[in-house]
Amino acid sequence: MLKHRYVRTAATTLAALCILFLVSMNARAQALRGPMAIDNNTTCTVEICSANGAACFLVPPGSQTVNIPCGTDAIAVRTCGGLRIIPLESCANRIRVGNNCCADVCFSAGIVACTFFLTINPAPTPCLCPID
Secondary structure, rough: OOHHHHHHHHHHHHHHHHHHHHHHHHOOOOOOOEEEEEEEEOOOOOOEEOOOOOEEEOOOEEEEEEEEEEOOOEEEEOOOEEEEEEEEEEEEEEEEEEOOOEEEEEEEEEOOOOEEEEEEEOOOOOOOOOOO
């Protein structure tokens, strides 16, 4: 009977340690950040945000790299007074960005884990805002 008690206590302790390990690994994975290479090939500064709009930054023309959370599955572009969500591995075509610039914006994952690419290319005009 005493042997079964030790085995049960050891199994319970091991299970609790496994759960703690999995929770800590999940928290660490969410906290990890990776590079997003941005190529803004337009002449306008573009405002890029997290999908929920909580964090935004301005992207001037040219190339730069920023770090974003590894679990990012969408970004947003400020357009026409609102946010346009662009899921990972997708593009938004002919959207108004910056000072009346018209652009195609693509968000994709890199080959290496936790790397991303954001490409902003000029698009044919006009890019009209939807009528409210």
